[in-house]
Amino acid sequence: MSNTTQTDVIIIGAGTAGLAALKQVQKKTDAFLLINEGEYGTTCARVGCMPSKLLIEAANAYHRRHTFAEFGIQNAEQLSIDIPAVLRRLRHIRDYFVSSTLKSISQIEDKVITGRATLTGPNTVRVNDDVYTAKKIIIATGSRPVLPPEWEQIGNNKILTTNILFEQTDLKPRIAVIGLGAIGIEMAQALSRLGIEVTAFGAESMLAGLTDKKVSEALHETLAKEFTLYTETEADLEETENGVKVITQKSELEVDQVLVAVGRRPNLDGMGLNKLDVSLDDKGMPDINPNTTQIEGSAVFIAGDATADKMLLHEVADEGRIAGHNVMSDHVEAYCRRIPLSIVFSEPGCAVVGTALQQLDQQTIVIGEASFTDQGRARAAQRNQGVMRVYLDKSSGKIVGAEMACPAAEHMAHSLALAISQELTATEVLSMPIYHPVLEEGMRTALRDANKKIQTSHSFDLSRCDAFQAEALD
């Protein structure tokens, strides 16, 4: 016989979104339950942001040896890499990160239920044989890597996703990466920099979620110097005796292992959304208000990757906070979301900030561009590659967006996000100090270039200084 327990709030999913919601709920009530299936510790810390960055840092450190001879540092060719040791360090630090996320769970053990939750009605949830009712429910069940069923049949550890990549004790010498979105680009470059022979395939023309062709092409050009990559090339897989055959329209290639990075799917299948009295689209998704996180017309809120929108840590955390706040409020409040910002941790780094080029009406903007191939500070560090493009609203001069594949993209994208959120014009940003020699001088070049295309007055102020046209000074 099943037990029925009543509470105020049920949170399904103990990832970043669920934990962010929990913090808000705990401020107001003790009458809550947190239900989680599978491992605790969050996707971010366990198999996502953190372990991927640990792999990238090790790979970049080893790759740096290619610059040594030019700096005058000798015997770089004698360096070697111990991949099992790289993976051991990764897991050691990863486990530390995971432990920090487990603290919030350990403090509320009596309110945590382990098991798969399914909605059985607008206010009821079933876990195993037990039924729980709540005034409000937050679904924060995250997402999982897409893995076509035919590929799932390929055994012997030949098919990897990021769910198991970081658990490997060693890696094989030839790896194909399928998918050139954020995960594909970050991992293909990292694996290649660890000395693995990487061949990467992407179905689309653009890389890393960029929408500006010129920026994507600049990234492609630099990555192609490190590993083989094919865009607009859909790949299929077939198991062979010793490995996996990657089949495209034009070629076949045998590799030892394949990392599949063809997207992530929200964990909503079997969730029972059809038990809510709301309409679902052809993908089974309800209408979720991004400013409230509420499924319109219900007592259910969805936060995090489960929304299938903006699968990025800071957005996921915001959605959790909004959901947590709203389930505890008398009135559901709509929150203004942050300026869009996404960063891919390749070298050169990529970022899309504000409105992506693809979403802008080209008639209403001007584009400023700066190449980093001859930027002074970048050159000093042997990091002189890539491009930044900034988009200004033609009539107001305000910065509306930027895309870049260039050194220090992760930092400059944050400066531009600040400028966009403050609705600054390029002129206003150019009136602020930029030190010398810094990589931001490249950003200044892009802003000056854009501004030149809209300024009509010739009166002088310091925001209008010209470039010296000399590498050492710009």
Ligand SMILES: Cc1cc2nc3c(=O)[nH]c(=O)nc-3n(C[C@H](O)[C@H](O)[C@H](O)COP(=O)(O)OP(=O)(O)OC[C@H]3O[C@@H](n4cnc5c(N)ncnc54)[C@H](O)[C@@H]3O)c2cc1C
């Ligand atoms: C390799 C990789 C690298 C990434 N790098 C970055 C990065 O650098 N920067 C960035 O911003 N973002 C990055 N992300 C994205 C970021 O990690 C995710 O957006 C975020 O972790 C999602 O958090 P979440 O709370 O929505 O889901 P999760 O943390 O996955 O939590 C969902 C929880 O719900 C549980 N669950 C699922 N179904 C049920 C059910 N029916 N009942 C009960 N429990 C259930 C799951 O088991 C899980 O514990 C990366 C992701 C990956 C995979």
Ligand SMILES: NC(=O)c1ccc[n+]([C@@H]2O[C@H](COP(=O)([O-])OP(=O)(O)OC[C@H]3O[C@@H](n4cnc5c(N)ncnc54)[C@H](O)[C@@H]3O)[C@@H](O)[C@H]2O)c1
């Ligand atoms: N640095 C970061 O912020 C970061 C890092 C990793 C992941 N993430 C998050 O995780 C999400 C998922 O990342 P992702 O890279 O897996 O997904 P994605 O959807 O961004 O990219 C997957 C790519 O695979 C391609 N593809 C699909 N099938 C293919 C096939 N058969 N052959 C070749 N290409 C194929 C798709 O066209 C697509 O471009 C991202 O959108 C992002 O939100 C963020």
